[in-house]
Amino acid sequence: MSTKEKVIALGFFDGVHLGHAALLRRTVEAAAARGAVPAVFTFDRVPKEVLTGIPCPLINSPEDRKDLVRRLYGIREVIMVPFDDEMRTTAWDDFVTEILVKRYHAVHLVAGHDHHFGHKNQGSPELLVQKCAELGRGCDIIPKVEVSGITVSSTYIRRLVELGQIERANAFLGHPHVLTQEVRHGRRIGHTIGIPTVNLVAPPHVLVPSHGVYATRVVLPDGTSHPAVTNVGTRPTVNNGTDVTVEAWILDFDGDLYGQTVRVEFLKHIRDEVRFDSLDALKSQIMRDAETTRRCLAELG
Numbered sequence: 001m002s003t004k005e006k007v008i009a010l011g012f013f014d015g016v017h018l019g020h021a022a023l024l025r026r027t028v029e030a031a032a033a034r035g036a037v038p039a040v041f042t043f044d045r046v047p048k049e050v051l052t053g054i055p056c057p058l059i060n061s062p063e064d065r066k067d068l069v070r071r072l073y074g075i076r077e078v079i080m081v082p083f084d085d086e087m088r089t090t091a092w093d094d095f096v097t098e099i100l101v102k103r104y105h106a107v108h109l110v111a112g113h114d115h116h117f118g119h120k121n122q123g124s125p126e127l128l129v130q131k132c133a134e135l136g137r138g139c140d141i142i143p144k145v146e147v148s149g150i151t152v153s154s155t156y157i158r159r160l161v162e163l164g165q166i167e168r169a170n171a172f173l174g175h176p177h178v179l180t181q182e183v184r185h186g187r188r189i190g191h192t193i194g195i196p197t198v199n200l201v202a203p204p205h206v207l208v209p210s211h212g213v214y215a216t217r218v219v220l221p222d223g224t225s226h227p228a229v230t231n232v233g234t235r236p237t238v239n240n241g242t243d244v245t246v247e248a249w250i251l252d253f254d255g256d257l258y259g260q261t262v263r264v265e266f267l268k269h270i271r272d273e274v275r276f277d278s279l280d281a282l283k284s285q286i287m288r289d290a291e292t293t294r295r296c297l298a299e300l301g
Contacts, residue, residue, distance in 0.1 A: 015059035016068035024073035039077040092118025108138035164210030176265035
């Protein structure tokens with residue numbers, strides 16, 4: 001971890017949505033003005049999940065959160081720490097003074113209008129501003145961001161993703177919903193019908209969109225991207241199991257990706273997942289899905 005002075009954005013940043021974007025842009029601006037490093041301080045797990053023991057489904061994996069803040073907004077350091085006993089029991093003012101300022105060299109902090117922190121969430125935006133002033137540090141509190149009169153929030157976007165309303169979710173995210181994972185071995189049935197696919201499994205507690213077929217873009221390890229028809233679900237035509245997989249047919253690509261990591265960007269829900277009477281019928285429908293996907297990507301530029 002760098003010992004350089006940092007401007008640090010505070011938050012969990014699930015989804016890295018338009019509300020987070022306002023924090024991150026301000027963080028980068030303040031860092032540039034001070035000659036400091038733009039950074040994010042976040043936790044590996046949702047504190048509420050640790051405290052209650054109730055799993056909280058997330059929009060993104062920790063790895064995708066790190067990638068999004070860096071790739072889209074220019075954050076240079078992501079301080080992702082375990083939400084452990086130290087973090088759970090640290091008083092809000094000690095969190096600012098001992099951890100953010102002394103341990104991570106914060107010279108300026110940026111937080112959202114509803115950000116609470118420290119033991120029992122006793123720290124508030126108002127207290128953060130006061131403490132930073134006492135310490136001679138800068139502080140910005142970012143007001144809420146709305147789209148069409150609706151406050152942008154991770155909770156709202158999670159619901160949209162669960163419902164498969166990807167285009168609306170993307171409008172609140174400000175970027176395509178993503179899943180980055182290592183390609184697993186599947187049953188290779190796609191190869192038998194001339195439609196080879198890559199298979200991904202979402203990490204525990206990470207949401208996948210509602211079962212269905214999506215127009216997507218797949219970004220390969222070398223940075224190139226291709227349109228893809230992606231099925232989310234249990235593949236009822238070829239599989240009687242219940243395991244949910246993300247299975248993408250990458251168009252205009254021929255190569256072996258097993259064991260490599262790819263990023264799937266969800267762009268549009270095409271249709272629901274259905275069972276076909278034969279593999280030929282399934283193949284015909286996937287070919288139509290491919291044309292729909294090409295049109296979708298052409299429209300998006």
